[in-house]
Each structure stands twice: as structure tokens, then as C-alpha cells.
Amino acid sequence: MRALVAVVIAVVLSFALTAPANSATGADSGSTNGLRASGTPSGYATIPTLRPIYRVKTKEPVVFITIDDGIYKDLAARRLVEKRRIPVTSFLTAWTVQDRARYFERVSSRGSIQNHSATHASFSLLSTDLDHELCYTQRKLRRDFGNTPWMMRPPYGAAADSPRVRAVARRCGIERIVMWDTVIDDGRVSYRDGRLRPGSIMLLHFGPDLEQDLRTALRVARKAGLRPADLAAYLPKLS
Numbered sequence: 001m002r003a004l005v006a007v008v009i010a011v012v013l014s015f016a017l018t019a020p021a022n023s024a025t026g027a028d029s030g031s032t033n034g035l036r037a038s039g040t041p042s043g044y045a046t047i048p049t050l051r052p053i054y055r056v057k058t059k060e061p062v063v064f065i066t067i068d069d070g071i072y073k074d075l076a077a078r079r080l081v082e083k084r085r086i087p088v089t090s091f092l093t094a095w096t097v098q099d100r101a102r103y104f105e106r107v108s109s110r111g112s113i114q115n116h117s118a119t120h121a122s123f124s125l126l127s128t129d130l131d132h133e134l135c136y137t138q139r140k141l142r143r144d145f146g147n148t149p150w151m152m153r154p155p156y157g158a159a160a161d162s163p164r165v166r167a168v169a170r171r172c173g174i175e176r177i178v179m180w181d182t183v184i185d186d187g188r189v190s191y192r193d194g195r196l197r198p199g200s201i202m203l204l205h206f207g208p209d210l211e212q213d214l215r216t217a218l219r220v221a222r223k224a225g226l227r228p229a230d231l232a233a234y235l236p237k238l239s
């Protein structure tokens, strides 16, 4: 009897000791493999898990136009996007979409619609309900646009590196945290690293000056020998 108990304990112990190690190894290699998307543009490089992305690693002469929030729905800007066939990634706050989903669908018809929170609360405040801001917005944007976002941009760019934010984001199906390296505001351009580069991510806003900002974005891209491309093609959904 004593021998049997010893065997049982030994088996239980060995399982307890090896199981977590095995599953941890499996999870690591699984997620690493899972992050290597195939069939993506040649310049695409593996992005580490949910590390904020300021610029896409690529040698192709491309830049990415992203537009945030969604409070203003400027008609002239939409017309320019359609006329010039500009690929636009819209990072929308759920509350600003209201009954104007079609506006954003048209603006992002050559791009995609992604998650920019529900109410634009800062993720660095502990009082912010991340579940609502991230997970509710995933469901709401899916209801409004038919696709679940896989990219997220935190309001104000705050707490993009926070483990708490990453954990909730991952749980809700976010695969990329997308920041920016170029800001265009009121026709003025500011660069994080001094200039526009291949893979640069431009930040604009759905404001009253969007048309002007889009023209500025196109002009500085052309001057740098770069063309706007669809961010979703370079940072595709992985799962």
C-alpha cells in the first residue's frame, strides 16, 4: 500500500513538474510561429507580441495613413480619399460612429477600421474600464462594420506598453498595438525621428481640417518618394 501511495505521489509530482514546463514551451513556440504570417509583402518582418509599433519594418517605398477618433465626418475629406483612392486605416472610438458607419466604410474602403477605444478614456488611469474600452469596442465595431478589429491604438498613445493594457487587449482579440512616427495636424508635420521613412505611420484626425491634412500627407509622402499603402496588408490579422 505504501509503495502504491509513493508511486501515485511520484506520478502526480512528475506531472505537476513537467506539465507547466511543457505547456509554457508550447505556448512560446506556438505564439512565435503564429506571429509569422505567410504571404505578406516581402518587406514584412515578424512583430514581437503586442509591442507597440511606431513604424512598419519594410524596405518598400510605402507609408501608412491612419486617421483617429471620428467626431467630425467631413465630406470634402471623404471625397478626396475616394478620388485619390487613398488607403486609410481608421482608428475609431465606438461612441463617435453613431449612425454614420457608412461614412467610415467609404473612407476606409481601401483600408480597414480598427479599435481606438469606446470613450477615448486614457488607459493610464486605473479608473478606466479597459474591458469596456477595448472589448466592448471590438463587439461594437464588428456590429457596425462586419469585421472584428485586430489593431488597436490607445487614446493619446497612453500606456501602450502597459502589461495590463496588453493583457486585456490580447484577451479581446487585439494582435497589434499601432502607434505612429509622424503627426499631421492643421497642415503641419512633425516627425518622431526627424523625417519620413519607408514604413512610416502617419497620424491624422477626423477633424475639420482633415482634407488639408490629407493633402499635406500626400505631398510629404510624394516628396520623400513614398506612396500610401494599406496598413492591413503589412500588419495582417494573424489568427
Ligand SMILES: [Zn+2]
Pocket: 068, 069, 116, 120, 155, 156
Ligand atoms: Zn484619439
